[in-house]
Amino acid sequence: MSEIRNDITEDKGLTRRDFLKASAVVAAGILAQPTLAQTLTNSKREESGELLMTKKRKLGTGKHQLDVSAISFGCMGLNYHRGVHPDKKAMITLLHQVVERGVNFFDTAETYGPFINEQLVGEGLAPFKNKVMISTKFGFNHEGGAAIGPNSRPEHIRKVAEESLKRLQVDTLDLFYQHRLDPNVPIEDVAGVVKDLIKEGKVKNFGLCEVSAQTIRRAHAIQAVTAVQSEYHLMWREPEKDIFPVLQELGIGFVAYSPINRGFLTGAINEYTKFDSGNDNRNILPRFTQQAIRSNTQIVEALNTFGRPRGMTIAQVALTWMLAKKPWIVPIPGTTKLSHLEEDLRAADFILTAQDINELEAAVAKIAIVGDRYPASEQKQVGG
Numbered sequence: 001m002s003e004i005r006n007d008i009t010e011d012k013g014l015t016r017r018d019f020l021k022a023s024a025v026v027a028a029g030i031l032a033q034p035t036l037a038q039t040l041t042n043s044k045r046e047e048s049g050e051l052l053m054t055k056k057r058k059l060g061t062g063k064h065q066l067d068v069s070a071i072s073f074g075c076m077g078l079n080y081h082r083g084v085h086p087d088k089k090a091m092i093t094l095l096h097q098v099v100e101r102g103v104n105f106f107d108t109a110e111t112y113g114p115f116i117n118e119q120l121v122g123e124g125l126a127p128f129k130n131k132v133m134i135s136t137k138f139g140f141n142h143e144g145g146a147a148i149g150p151n152s153r154p155e156h157i158r159k160v161a162e163e164s165l166k167r168l169q170v171d172t173l174d175l176f177y178q179h180r181l182d183p184n185v186p187i188e189d190v191a192g193v194v195k196d197l198i199k200e201g202k203v204k205n206f207g208l209c210e211v212s213a214q215t216i217r218r219a220h221a222i223q224a225v226t227a228v229q230s231e232y233h234l235m236w237r238e239p240e241k242d243i244f245p246v247l248q249e250l251g252i253g254f255v256a257y258s259p260i261n262r263g264f265l266t267g268a269i270n271e272y273t274k275f276d277s278g279n280d281n282r283n284i285l286p287r288f289t290q291q292a293i294r295s296n297t298q299i300v301e302a303l304n305t306f307g308r309p310r311g312m313t314i315a316q317v318a319l320t321w322m323l324a325k326k327p328w329i330v331p332i333p334g335t336t337k338l339s340h341l342e343e344d345l346r347a348a349d350f351i352l353t354a355q356d357i358n359e360l361e362a363a364v365a366k367i368a369i370v371g372d373r374y375p376a377s378e379q380k381q382v383g384g
Helices: 016-030 088-100 116-128 154-168 187-199 213-222 239-250 290-310 314-325 338-349 354-365
Strands: 043-045 051-053 056-059 066-069 105-107 133-138 140-143 146-150 175-178 206-209 225-231 253-257 329-331
Touching (some): 056 329, 066 105, 088 116, 088 338, 116 133, 116 154, 133 154, 133 206, 154 187, 175 187, 206 213, 213 225, 213 239, 225 239, 239 253, 290 314, 290 354, 314 329, 314 338
Parallel strands (some): 105 133, 133 175, 175 206, 206 225, 225 253, 253 329
Antiparallel strands (some): 056 066
16 A cells, blocks of 8 residues: 655645745754754755655565665555546656656555556556566455455456556566455465466565564465565554564565655644545545544644754655664655655655654654544454
8 A cells, every 4th residue: 555645735825834844944054953964875966956766775585575765656646545636647747757766666556446546557657667666466356446345365366466467567566465464365375376476477576465463474484575565654653563573583674655644744734624535535534534633733743843953844754764763664655746756755865863763752652643543444454
């Protein structure tokens, strides 16, 4: 699963986010902290002014290792689940710009739409075949344009693989995740069929999404798991407890979806923000009710207080913190705007010390988070 930066704010004068950005830039030159060294070793400016991401991270180990851009790209919201979006041509242009700036790893899934996101990604990245890597996912039945329940039966996984190959216009799927656990199919059977697909050259690597430590171990015993993808950010740190130790032990990478909490950790969302476009799942998420947003804005303010004297925007604080946690974590923020993309990628230019991390986490720990991350109907699908 992936995330898209909230692009609700229109260009009508100076928005709150614009103000925060401007304040951060001014503060950087006045109040730069010696505990935070901003470096330019991981990215550089070309003569054209484009940002080129050069820092890489490894997902997995051995022959099932992927070397990906330290900050990669979540494609879901380019046309699905995040409200009104630009037209197809504009999003294809943006995908080209993402590649031009050094990102080489893109995340999508058949269920995003369904199917429309894979089609967009396939067309947008076709000129870069064999130069970028694409991850996609299986695991649902679809009917009437919606997911209607889990399906990880071996024959269904094979069917999805064939269809995803066509939509993505590739010869091999770089990373094939089980999107959600299917309680009716043993994880050993799922891992077994993906192992066969790898032997046949249709898939290169196997991944899991939102699963328990026990499930990871069982799957990995059949087919090496390259990466586990789960939600992770300063407002949801549960993977640190049980999942991270297993990943560390087994040499498995972690891909963090919603690393800025579906746009919330940017300062662009407030209690009056509407998610009523008909294409935005935040309208059913408990943490995006008016009451929850009003209360949780304290966290945004804490990140802003931390970031301003260091020359960092709120989103950059969230991403830089994540990069500092483990060397095998790869966040996949998404956006429909070039300016937000470049802001995200510049998060790799900052280095947080242990003192910085402790200060930030202590500030956030004082704030009680209001609202569950999923409604009960969706929460029961995760953590299996």
